[in-house]
Amino acid sequence: MSVTAHPAPGIEEYQPVFTGKTLDQLNGILPRYPTKQAALLPALWLVQQARGWISDRNMTEVAEVLGLTPAYVKGVVTFYTMYHQHPVGKHFVQVCTTSPCNVCGAEAVVRALLDATGAGELGATSPDGKWTVIEVECLGACGFATPLLIDDDFIESVTPEKVAALVKRYK
Amino acid sequence: MGYPHKPHPQETVVLSKHFGEVEARSYKGWVKRGGYEALKQALTMEPAKITDVVKESGLRGRGGAGFPTGLKWSFMPKEKKKPHYLCVNADESEPGTFKDREIMRWTPHALLEGTAIAAHAIQAEVAYVYIRGEFTEPCAIMEQALGEANAAGVFGKIKIYLHRGAGAYICGEETALMNSIEGKRGNPRIKPPFPAAFGVFGMPTTINNVETLVAVPHILRNGAAWYKGLSLSSPKSTGTKLFSVCGHVQRPGNYEVTMGFPLKDLLYELCGGMPSGRTLKACIPGGSSVPILNREETERCLLDYEGVVEQGSMLGSGGVIVFDDSVDMVYQIMRLARFYAHESCAQCTQCREGTAWTTRILERMLAGQGKPADLDLLLDLSENMTGKTICVLSDSCAAPVVSGIKKFRNEFEAYLAGKKHPVLAA
Numbered sequence: 001m002s003v004t005a006h007p008a009p010g011i012e013e014y015q016p017v018f019t020g021k022t023l024d025q026l027n028g029i030l031p032r033y034p035t036k037q038a039a040l041l042p043a044l045w046l047v048q049q050a051r052g053w054i055s056d057r058n059m060t061e062v063a064e065v066l067g068l069t070p071a072y073v074k075g076v077v078t079f080y081t082m083y084h085q086h087p088v089g090k091h092f093v094q095v096c097t098t099s100p101c102n103v104c105g106a107e108a109v110v111r112a113l114l115d116a117t118g119a120g121e122l123g124a125t126s127p128d129g130k131w132t133v134i135e136v137e138c139l140g141a142c143g144f145a146t147p148l149l150i151d152d153d154f155i156e157s158v159t160p161e162k163v164a165a166l167v168k169r170y171k
Numbered sequence: 172m173g174y175p176h177k178p179h180p181q182e183t184v185v186l187s188k189h190f191g192e193v194e195a196r197s198y199k200g201w202v203k204r205g206g207y208e209a210l211k212q213a214l215t216m217e218p219a220k221i222t223d224v225v226k227e228s229g230l231r232g233r234g235g236a237g238f239p240t241g242l243k244w245s246f247m248p249k250e251k252k253k254p255h256y257l258c259v260n261a262d263e264s265e266p267g268t269f270k271d272r273e274i275m276r277w278t279p280h281a282l283l284e285g286t287a288i289a290a291h292a293i294q295a296e297v298a299y300v301y302i303r304g305e306f307t308e309p310c311a312i313m314e315q316a317l318g319e320a321n322a323a324g325v326f327g328k329i330k331i332y333l334h335r336g337a338g339a340y341i342c343g344e345e346t347a348l349m350n351s352i353e354g355k356r357g358n359p360r361i362k363p364p365f366p367a368a369f370g371v372f373g374m375p376t377t378i379n380n381v382e383t384l385v386a387v388p389h390i391l392r393n394g395a396a397w398y399k400g401l402s403l404s405s406p407k408s409t410g411t412k413l414f415s416v417c418g419h420v421q422r423p424g425n426y427e428v429t430m431g432f433p434l435k436d437l438l439y440e441l442c443g444g445m446p447s448g449r450t451l452k453a454c455i456p457g458g459s460s461v462p463i464l465n466r467e468e469t470e471r472c473l474l475d476y477e478g479v480v481e482q483g484s485m486l487g488s489g490g491v492i493v494f495d496d497s498v499d500m501v502y503q504i505m506r507l508a509r510f511y512a513h514e515s516c517a518q519c520t521q522c523r524e525g526t527a528w529t530t531r532i533l534e535r536m537l538a539g540q541g542k543p544a545d546l547d548l549l550l551d552l553s554e555n556m557t558g559k560t561i562c563v564l565s566d567s568c569a570a571p572v573v574s575g576i577k578k579f580r581n582e583f584e585a586y587l588a589g590k591k592h593p594v595l596a597a
Contacts, residue, residue: 076354137509138265138266
């Protein structure tokens with residue numbers, strides 16, 4: 001039995017995120033703060049924009065770039081709900097179901113979305129890899145029930161009837 | 172203005188005058204509307220003089236606590252020995268509240284102008300605008316506006332930066348927000364020390380809500396006496412306030428009225444009342460963290476800091492959540508408890524355990540598995556969650572539970588007598 005670890009076939013070698021343009025962006029952000037640590041949230045956003053999620057390797061890279069420890073970075077990543085610690089579908093849907101939207105029918109919107117996207121279950125990704133749907137707490141647009149985010153698109157006043165056409169707009 | 176609706180004649184539009192006007196988002200469009208005049212005036216004034224004018228106006232914080240703004244500014248060291256900072260709280264996440272979002276979407280320069288004036292008043296050279304991560308559109312609009320204003324060089328020596336949150340309600344708590352800017356978990360800090368002595372990066376800091384800051388240019392331009400005159404009731408509540416109305420009304424949206432405006436008129440006239448055939452059951456007048464009002468209290472309530480307290484609740488952020496007679500209060504209170512359980516930072520035991528247990532007990536009641544002692548247990552739990560933690564998140568979870576049991580006890584008792592909620596019983 002071989003004791004040498006080999007990367008599984010099909011798995012790409014890790015590519016650092018903070019090179020080229022992304023590194024330039026980070027360097028543009030650093031002077032805004034008196035400490036390097038303060039650039040942590042922006043740096044994590046840059047990783048997520050580049051890769052779609054933040055892996056343990058990415059956290060280690062962020063730690064190295066900002067002079068922090070990987071454990072510290074992980075502690076921060078896990079505090080905030082918008083950083084993905086696992087890959088998600090091509091389109092990530094966040095639906096508000098907190099009380100004000102709830103009384104306006106948000107739970108029916110969630111059911112329609114799980115159905116129309118094929119994701120089936122909250123937090124699961126559809127078999128075609130295109131959709132992940134989650135419930136979130138208050139999106140801050142309660143007068144436009146039900147609001148949701150598809151990736152970075154903020155969409156107001158969604159009803160179950162509008163869901164099928166909405167899903168079709170995203171390939 | 173009741174965006175997306177046309178302004179109602181009973182509104183007093185000051186802050187929301189340009190909502191819905193796309194042109195007002197641009198630097199040129201804002202200058203055309205008299206924008207940045209107040210900042211020019213402010214930059215010629217002594218910082219202490221600006222603070223005096225704001226004190227005189229009676230302006231109070233619009234984020235929830237209602238602390239006098241001028242007084243807060245005056246806590247900053249007069250003699251500057253260290254860098255001073257201003258933090259702008261644009262982490263609007265309180266269920267029922269969506270006014271700061273509209274301010275940033277339609278009048279981003281109003282916020283930048285108010286921010287620069289406040290920074291000058293407290294002698295801060297750097298201001299951070301902390302925008303919640305989910306506000307993708309307001310953030311993009313603010314970024315564009317900031318770029319244009321910087322290109323025009325209107326801020327002088329003051330530097331304004333946007334800082335995007337990443338999904339955490341608790342970062343709207345002022346010390347949690349500062350920790351978050353520093354690249355830390357958003358845990359609130361024990362006070363004292365207060366931010367004016369030891370704030371972001373350990374330096375003297377003032378933190379203000381978006382709506383508070385956009386009122387400042389109007390106060391400088393029109394004078395403290397004008398602002399003070401905008402009050403229908405208590406002299407301690409001055410100016411106009413944006414109320415975000417949501418839930419069961421015909422026309423949800425943001426409405427700007429003078430302090431002291433009757434809540435009844437806001438709901439029945441400006442918002443067009445309940446959906447047809449329904450009647451009002453309950454109302455949460457200041458965002459989900461304040462006690463629930465029943466119909467009688469709602470109809471008696473005047474919308475200012477003192478008027479809402481008189482009815483047993485608080486003005487809070489001005490997020491008005493309306494429930495008609497179709498609402499299952501127990502289920503909605505469980506949803507609110509679930510919100511706080513999800514958003515607890517988990518530092519304090521009373522909050523970490525209390526919000527989770529409150530939710531579980533309410534869930535088991537809804538599932539038809541409640542125990543006769545559960546109501547007393549919930550009240551006891553709430554008692555231990557009030558006034559005992561670093562911040563007020565845990566108190567906020569207790570408020571709807573305690574007021575809900577007090578005012579809608581029969582609905583809770585129905586679940587204890589065998590009623591089952593279709594979702595939770597499944």
